[in-house]
Structure formats: structure tokens, C-alpha cells
Amino acid sequence: xxxxxxxxxxxxxxxxxxxxxxxxxxxxxxxxxxxxxxxxxxxxxxxxxxxxxxxxxxxxxxxxxxxxxxxxxxxxxxxxxxxxxxxxxxxxxxxxxxxxxxxxxxxxxxxxxxxxxxxxxxxxxxxxxxxxxxxxxxxxxxxxxxxxxxxxxxxxxxxxxxxxxxxxxxxxxxxxxxxxxxxxxxxxxxxxxxxxxxxxxxxxxxxxxxxxxxxxxxxxxxxxxxxxxxxxxxxxxxxxxxxxxxxxxxxxxxxxxxxxxxxxxxxxxxxxxxxxxxxxxxxxxxxxxxxxxxxxxxxxxxxxxxxxxxxxxxxxxxxx
Amino acid sequence: xxxxxxxxxxxxxxxxxxxxxxxxxxxxxxxxxxxxxxxxxxxxxxxxxxxxxxxxxxxxxxxxxxxxxxxxxxxxxxxxxxxxxxxxxxxxxxxxxxxxxxxxxxxxxxxxxxxxxxxxxxxxxxxxxxxxxxxxxxxxxxxxxxxxxxxxxxxxxxxxxxxxxxxxxxxxxxxxxxxxxxxxxxxxxxxxxxxxxxxxxxxxxxxxxxxxxxxxxxxxxxxxxxxxxxxxxxxxxxxxxxxxxxxxxxxxxxxxxxxxxxxxxxxxxxxxxxxxxxxxxxxxxxxxx
Numbered sequence: 001x002x003x004x005x006x007x008x009x010x011x012x013x014x015x016x017x018x019x020x021x022x023x024x025x026x027x028x029x030x031x032x033x034x035x036x037x038x039x040x041x042x043x044x045x046x047x048x049x050x051x052x053x054x055x056x057x058x059x060x061x062x063x064x065x066x067x068x069x070x071x072x073x074x075x076x077x078x079x080x081x082x083x084x085x086x087x088x089x090x091x092x093x094x095x096x097x098x099x100x101x102x103x104x105x106x107x108x109x110x111x112x113x114x115x116x117x118x119x120x121x122x123x124x125x126x127x128x129x130x131x132x133x134x135x136x137x138x139x140x141x142x143x144x145x146x147x148x149x150x151x152x153x154x155x156x157x158x159x160x161x162x163x164x165x166x167x168x169x170x171x172x173x174x175x176x177x178x179x180x181x182x183x184x185x186x187x188x189x190x191x192x193x194x195x196x197x198x199x200x201x202x203x204x205x206x207x208x209x210x211x212x213x214x215x216x217x218x219x220x221x222x223x224x225x226x227x228x229x230x231x232x233x234x235x236x237x238x239x240x241x242x243x244x245x246x247x248x249x250x251x252x253x254x255x256x257x258x259x260x261x262x263x264x265x266x267x268x269x270x271x272x273x274x275x276x277x278x279x280x281x282x283x284x285x286x287x288x289x290x291x292x293x294x295x296x297x298x299x300x301x302x303x304x305x306x307x308x309x310x311x312x313x314x315x316x317x318x319x320x
Numbered sequence: 321x322x323x324x325x326x327x328x329x330x331x332x333x334x335x336x337x338x339x340x341x342x343x344x345x346x347x348x349x350x351x352x353x354x355x356x357x358x359x360x361x362x363x364x365x366x367x368x369x370x371x372x373x374x375x376x377x378x379x380x381x382x383x384x385x386x387x388x389x390x391x392x393x394x395x396x397x398x399x400x401x402x403x404x405x406x407x408x409x410x411x412x413x414x415x416x417x418x419x420x421x422x423x424x425x426x427x428x429x430x431x432x433x434x435x436x437x438x439x440x441x442x443x444x445x446x447x448x449x450x451x452x453x454x455x456x457x458x459x460x461x462x463x464x465x466x467x468x469x470x471x472x473x474x475x476x477x478x479x480x481x482x483x484x485x486x487x488x489x490x491x492x493x494x495x496x497x498x499x500x501x502x503x504x505x506x507x508x509x510x511x512x513x514x515x516x517x518x519x520x521x522x523x524x525x526x527x528x529x530x531x532x533x534x535x536x537x538x539x540x541x542x543x544x545x546x547x548x549x550x551x552x553x554x555x556x557x558x559x560x561x562x563x564x565x566x567x568x569x570x571x572x573x574x575x576x577x578x579x580x581x582x583x584x585x586x587x588x589x590x591x592x593x594x595x596x597x598x599x600x601x602x603x604x605x606x607x608x609x
Contacts, residue, residue, distance in 0.1 A: 062415070064415065116349070119415060123546060124550060124587060124590055128584060131583040131587065135580040136580070302420070
């Protein structure tokens with residue numbers, strides 16, 4: 001019991017530190033020689049990987065095509081701003097819903113598959129959207145990507161807030177917080193416990209009369225929704241989106257970030273994302289062969305740290 | 321009409337490459353339980369090695385040795401990396417490992433041979449059209465089809481009639497029982513992986529004469545090959561070939577009428593197959609449903 005309280009206390013301390021670090025990030029990030037867009041990028045990708053981890057780490061669905069929903073969110077937001085209405089909240093809302101709806105529609109195709117087949121089908125479905133984005137030139141901008149939109153100031157009654165880099169970071173942090181609260185809530189609900197049970201022993205759940213495919217479908221749709229939200233923010237961050245945001249390489253990166261941080265831990269994906277994004281940013285600035293190094297990181301993590309960083313800290317504790 | 325035939329034939333050639341890739345993927349998937357994301361990398365290795373060796377070995381020699389070397393490199397990768405993952409039940413790790421390998425291979429290819437594409441030459445005698453009306457049917461394209469048929473038939477005979485082949489087929493059904501009967505499944509899996517990489521390398525060596533050589537060419541052939549495996553039916557080699565040819569020709573025909581959709585149609589076919597017949601055209605029920 002004592003040990004347990006100690007764990008809980010330490011846990012709260014770490015969480016408070018984490019949130020404090022996130023809130024103050026625009027002040028200290030330049031001090032360590034970085035730039036605040038990188039902070040936004042880490043949070044955005046972190047949100048995407050944490051959303052994916054609902055499906056991946058907690059439900060056990062090996063989705064290797066999650067970039068599709070990230071990209072749909074990004075294109076949804078960009079196209080809303082470009083063709084529909086100059087409103088940032090509307091762009092986020094439409095992009096997020098587009099990601100969620102796409103996942104909800106495609107979910108039935110994958111919800112009954114397991115393991116390796118689940119992975120294969122999600123990869124292939126993801127590529128469909130890639131080619132739509134590349135080929136539907138006059139709407140999506142094709143290979144060159146969708147440009148020509150800009151995130152718009154926020155309006156609160158008579159008060160207008162222009163979104164510079166720092167303010168946009170706080171908008172990202174707000175969306176991130178909403179996403180985290182939502183995911184936390186879901187994982188602590190009966191739904192979340194059912195997901196974990198399906199991951200642990202799907203067949204047993206079926207014998208107990210649980211419609212496991214419906215739960216996997218729900219997980220797929222929610223992961224798509226959250227990843228879509230992250231995608232919209234990514235489009236707004238760069239005022240640009242390209243087919244690379246839909247490509248399976250990005251899907252693989254997402255999975256790698258999760259594994260790196262620890263897929264059985266709620267916060268693992270965020271840690272993995274932070275390390276991965278910073279490493280990629282740094283490596284690509286010092287060597288043209290950064291892809292080789294990223295590849296070596298993949299191989300090294302798989303062979304040496306399959307449980308991820310937080311997975312090693314967490315050993316022996318409960319997973320949620 | 322001629323345009324349709326022209327595009328359909330181009331699609332068939334593409335489909336042949338998909339089918340070769342899908343054969344290797346399906347082999348590795350069924351016995352090694354690995355989704356080989358680096359399969360496109362082995363295609364590129366085969367293509368570039370064949371190109372590099374052509375001045376020394378001649379066109380035909382390189383066409384044989386290039387893919388064989390891809391198989392040998394595949395064997396080395398299997399021995400050093402992949403085999404460590406067999407004990408892990410989760411397919412995630414082999415997926416990530418081969419994904420990392422794909423990045424490494426693509427990057428090293430770019431470093432060694434350059435990011436610009438290389439024009440792989442086809443012998444003069446093969447580059448000529450066979451008839452003046454059907455100008456697109458060159459000798460080389462016929463050779464591609466012949467070699468592919470020969471390779472697929474060879475694989476079929478190997479799996480059907482040799483001891484190794486029978487063991488491989490038995491292993492895809494129940495690996496533990498095969499091991500319990502005294503077969504060294506590690507050697508079996510290593511050989512199988514190398515064979516899969518050989519097929520990828522063969523696809524690369526053949527494709528270089530049509531598509532040219534670029535470091536990311538493996539990527540663009542990898543995904544359709546996945547689709548070929550899914551459409552044909554996981555666990556069925558014949559299905560993989562059929563799936564590859566089907567989506568290749570379908571993409572070719574689509575090019576005639578609506579070029580922009582020629583890639584998307586491949587994935588559309590997959591979605592339709594998944595809805596109507598989830599196990600794939602020739603897949604066995606137990607594997608997939």
C-alpha cells in the first residue's frame with residue numbers, strides 16, 4: 001500500500017511537471033535553441049499518436065495506415081479555409097469530423113481482421129487517399145500539395161485574436177487538452193476497459209457474448225477522429241498540406257513514435273513523438289543520410305527496447 | 321480500340337511486376353509471418369545490381385545474378401535481424417523492423433547510385449516492336465512475360481513436387497507440427513525469405529528496362545503488390561499472381577478512359593473485394609474470415 005501511494009504521488013508530480021512544461025513551452029523552448037513551431041509540431045503529432053494508440057496500444061488493432069485520417073483532417077481543414085469559409089474553428093471542426101467519418105465508414109472493412117491482416121488492409125486503404133490527393137489535381141493541388149489558405153484570426157464577439165506562432169501554440173495546446181480529457185475519459189469508462197479486454201483476449205470476450213467487432217469499430221472511428229483533429233492543426237500550423245501527410249511512411253513513423261515511447265502507457269506516445277520529431281529535425285539538419293539513421297533507430301528500438309521507454313519504467317504496474 | 325489494347329497491355333506488364341512482387345510477399349507472409357515492408361527495397365537492390373553487373377556479365381547474366389544477389393542479401397538480413405523476431409508473437413515488430421530496413425535501403429541506394437534515375441538499357445535486338453501495327457509489343461515485353469511465367473511455374477513445381485516445397489507448404493499450415501517432425505524450420509524459413517527476396521529482385525531487374533531505375537521505385541510497386549495479395553487472397557500464391565495481373569490490367573484499362581483514376585482504381589477494386597468476398601478471390605476461409 002505504501003509503495004502504491006508513493007507511485008501515485010510520483011505520478012502526480014510527473015503529470016504536474018509535464019503540464020507546467022507544456023504551458024510554459026513558448027518561453028523555454030527558444031532558450032534551449034529551438035523554435036516554437038517545433039513545439040506545436042510535437043504536440044500535434046503527439047495528439048495524433050495518442051489518438052492512434054487508443055486503437056493500437058489499448059485495443060490491439062495494428063493500424064499501419066493512420067496517416068490517411070491525419071491527411072483527411074489536414075485536407076479537410078485546408079479546403080474549408082480555401083473554398084468554404086475563412087474561419088479557423090470551422091476548419092478544425094470540419095477536418096476533424098471528416099477524419100472521424102472516414103474512419104467510421106471504413107471501419108467495418110477492418111474490424112473483424114486481426115494482427116497481420118489488420119495491418120495490411122489498413123496500409124492499403126490508407127494509400128487510396130494518397131492517390132486521390134495526388135491525382136485530384138484541381139481541388140487538392142496534386143503532388144505539389146494544397147496551398148493558398150491561411151489560418152484566420154479568432155473572433156470572440158467584438159474582440160479579435162490574431163494567431164501568431166505563440167498564440168497558435170496555445171490553440172494547439174487547448175485542442176490537445178480537449179483530446180487528452182476525452183481519451184482519458186473513454187479509457188476509464190466501461191468502453192475503455194472493454195477495449196483492453198479485447199486486446200488481451202479477443203476470443204474470450206467473444207465467448208462472453210461481447211460484439212467485439214463493434215468495439216473495435218468504435219476504437220477505429222475514435223482514433224480516426226483524434227488523428228483527424230491533429231491533421232487539421234498540422235495544416236493550420238504550416239498553412240499547407242501535401243500528399244506526404246497521407247503517405248504510409250508517415251503511418252509507419254506514427255507507429256514507431258508510439259513504440260518508442262511505450263504503447264501500453266497513456267503518455268508513452270507523446271514522449272516517443274517528442275524524441276522522434278526532435279531527432280528527425282536534428283538529423284536532417286546535420287546529414288543528408290538522415291533516413292538511414294531513422295531506419296537504424298527503427299531497427300535498434302525493435303531489437304533492443306521493444307517495450308519502449310515508458311514501458312521499461314512501468315514494468316509490473318497496471319497498463320491504464 | 322487499339323488504344324484500349326495498348327493500355328491493357330501496358331497494364332498487363334505492370335501487373336506482371338505486381339504479381340512477381342506479390343508472389344514474394346505472399347511467400348514471406350505465409351511462412352515467415354512477416355509483412356515485408358522492405359520488399360520494395362529488395363526490388364530496388366535487384367534492379368540496381370543487375371544494372372551495375374550488365375557491363376560485366378551481359379544482359380542475360382545480370383538478369384540472373386542481380387536477383388540472386390538480392391536473394392543472398394535477403395538471406396543475410398533474415399539471418400541477422402528477422403529471425404530474432406520469430407519468437408515474438410506480435411507481428412508489429414517485424415513490420416517496424418522491415419519498415420526501418422526499407423528506409424535504410426532506399427537511402428543507401430540514393431547514396432551509392434545517385435538520386436537521379438538511371439536509364440537501364442535493353443539489348444537492341446529486344447527493343448524492336450514485333451510487328452508494325454502492334455508497335456507496343458516489343459521483344460523485351462514478351463521476354464518479361466515469358467520469364468515471369470517460367471519463374472512462377474518453377475516456383476509451383478518446387479512447392480508441389482520437391483521435399484523442400486512440401487515442407488514449406490506444410491509449414492504455412494502448421495509450423496509447429498513440421499518442427500515436431502524434425503524439420504529444421506529455421507533453415508526452411510531462411511530459404512523461404514531468400515526466395516521471396518529473389519522474386520522481388522527479379523521484378524526489379526525486369527522492371528528497370530521498362531520503368532527505369534530510381535531509388536523510390538520500390539515504394540510505388542510495393543503498395544499495389546500488397547493489394548494484389550489482399551485481392552488474390554492471403555495464403556494463396558496463385559491468388560497473388562491473379563490479383564497482381566488483375567489490378568495491373570484494370571489500372572491499364574482505366575488509363576484509357578480516365579487516367580487520373582488509374583491508381584485509385586487498384587484500391588477501389590480492393591475495397592470491393594473486401595466487401596463482397598473478404599477472404600480474397602482465392603483465399604481460404606479459415607485464414608481470413
